[in-house]
Amino acid sequence: MRKLPKPTEQEISEGPQTVSFQIANGNARQGCILQTKFPTKLQAQKYLLTNWLTIEKMARDALAAGTLEGGKIKLALI
Template sequence: MRRENPPIGQDAKTTTYTFHFQISNKGGRQACSVSVQAPNFGDATTCFRQNWPMIESMARDGLTGRSSDDTTIKLAVPYEVMRPSS
């Protein structure tokens, strides 16, 4: 029997989970992190994986025009925006 995820309401408790990754940039590697607010680690991981193309695109856009002094790209995405479809 499959259990559906309960709807996320304003009263739902969420925690911020941060995922760290690297992307290549001009022959080097760039450290990045994305924070996802979700009710549990499993939902945050699923959200991160399902939205990887958008996350990677946002990270690459964030690298455009940055100076070499900026070493980390940080993104924050609320779970409600990237919520996995049931």
């Protein structure tokens, strides 16, 4: 298994990373943002891909409930 790279100075100063993605909403696309606790973008993206089914369900539930912030669905990793 490959080790993930250590965070750069910039990533450390930026703090936790966010990952943007989209889900289909009928014929349109809905923008989503996942706030993670990971220090690097690569780790955050890997988490998104590994847990895609769960995160997509959470995004669809938020869309159905109408909980949009600034036109986007915002999810946070707790």
